[in-house]
Amino acid sequence: MSKAHGIPLSSPDITAAEIQAVVEVMQSGHLSLGPRIPEFESQFRQYLGTREAVAVSSGTAGLHCCLLGLDVGRGDEVITTPFSFIASANSILMTGARPVFVDIDSRTMNMDPEKVSAVITPRTKAILAVEAFGNPASMNDIAAIAARHELPLVEDACEALGSAYKEKKAGTFGRCGVFAFYPNKQITTGEGGMIVTNDRELAETCRSLRNQGRHGGGGWLAHHRLGYNYRLSDIHAAIGVAQMQRLEEIITQRQRVAHQYVQLLLDNPHIVLPTIDKDTAMSWFVFVVRLTDDFTVTDRDAILQQLRKCNIGCSNYFPPIHLQPFYQEEMGYKPGDYPVTEYASDRTVALPFHNHLTANDCEMVVLQLNKAIAQTRGA
Numbered sequence: 211m212s213k214a215h216g217i218p219l220s221s222p223d224i225t226a227a228e229i230q231a232v233v234e235v236m237q238s239g240h241l242s243l244g245p246r247i248p249e250f251e252s253q254f255r256q257y258l259g260t261r262e263a264v265a266v267s268s269g270t271a272g273l274h275c276c277l278l279g280l281d282v283g284r285g286d287e288v289i290t291t292p293f294s295f296i297a298s299a300n301s302i303l304m305t306g307a308r309p310v311f312v313d314i315d316s317r318t319m320n321m322d323p324e325k326v327s328a329v330i331t332p333r334t335k336a337i338l339a340v341e342a343f344g345n346p347a348s349m350n351d352i353a354a355i356a357a358r359h360e361l362p363l364v365e366d367a368c369e370a371l372g373s374a375y376k377e378k379k380a381g382t383f384g385r386c387g388v389f390a391f392y393p394n395k396q397i398t399t400g401e402g403g404m405i406v407t408n409d410r411e412l413a414e415t416c417r418s419l420r421n422q423g424r425h426g427g428g429g430w431l432a433h434h435r436l437g438y439n440y441r442l443s444d445i446h447a448a449i450g451v452a453q454m455q456r457l458e459e460i461i462t463q464r465q466r467v468a469h470q471y472v473q474l475l476l477d478n479p480h481i482v483l484p485t486i487d488k489d490t491a492m493s494w495f496v497f498v499v500r501l502t503d504d505f506t507v508t509d510r511d512a513i514l515q516q517l518r519k520c521n522i523g524c525s526n527y528f529p530p531i532h533l534q535p536f537y538q539e540e541m542g543y544k545p546g547d548y549p550v551t552e553y554a555s556d557r558t559v560a561l562p563f564h565n566h567l568t569a570n571d572c573e574m575v576v577l578q579l580n581k582a583i584a585q586t587r588g589a
Contacts, residue, residue: 371457
């Protein structure tokens with residue numbers, strides 16, 4: 211890429227196939243509740259090997275439906291991570307329940323399994339585990355803890371489509387899994403999400419919840435429960451169908467870019483590369499590095515600013531959820547509550563990551579990153 215407009219942080223991989231799929235839906239007259247939804251769902255069932263797949267309007271909607279389908283509500287607690295996109299914790303609040311955070315393992319960036327059992331109480335209704343940046347590390351351990359305590363595991367696999375641990379695919383470790391298709395994800399539908407599960411009753415409840423509480427053959431104006439407009443349109447689903455047909459190609463391209471970054475940064479003494487377990491097949495959502503311990507959050511922010519001045523997209527994935535203004539003001543969280551999360555978050559740098567990046571682009575990004583690091587250190 212490396213054009214006058216710079217190198218963006220993310221960019222969807224859209225081809226003529228996706229465009230043609232949208233045109234066909236527009237010409238069909240079935241813009242919603244048409245045949246592309248079950249086709250998209252069928253692709254997911256087959257790919258993941260689950261009994262059920264339920265398309266929804268976003269990953270957030272999918273998490274909300276799953277929690278409601280598991281009867282999570284006011285007075286309940288759901289264990290989750292403070293290191294994630296805010297939707298994972300927000301979906302818990304949307305049910306009236308309270309998120310209970312567990313600090314992360316700095317190696318995997320996922321919730322530390324060794325700290326989960328200590329926060330389980332009689333009010334705990336579920337565990338919502340997130341695969342940070344697409345890494346399924348520790349999901350086996352967390353699933354075992356959930357089973358031991360007879361708690362449902364909701365797997366936020368919104369960043370992990372195509373990842374696997376010991377050949378078990380992300381999204382299939384818990385009672386249900388949720389994927390998301392925002393334009394920076396492995397595949398995109400523009401906006402959208404997918405629930406997968408082997409629990410047919412839960413799937414039917416989620417179908418009802420996504421469609422204003424309608425259920426079975428009761429008719430369009432018969433609403434059996436409080437529901438939501440969480441439907442995915444056929445336009446979005448058509449894009450998803452075309453993207454799923456290219457999924458392995460897309461994952462391979464993203465692995466290529468990740469490998470290029472690893473090779474360029476392997477010997478950099480100021481950078482901590484992502485740690486990927488040998489039993490993990492990684493489907494990369496983003497490429498996030500961390501600065502070493504001798505850098506501060508002020509240093510990191512200066513490096514991000516310098517990269518942006520060079521028209522290189524970058525970000526600080528992720529700011530701790532518990533330190534977001536709403537969570538501090540409404541729930542009383544404060545700095546120091548989850549120190550591993552805070553320490554890691556202060557040093558993260560998300561580099562440009564998408565299928566269109568060339569080897570030259572990666573070299574340019576790393577060159578500018580190295581210059582920014584040197585400038586910050588006064589070299």
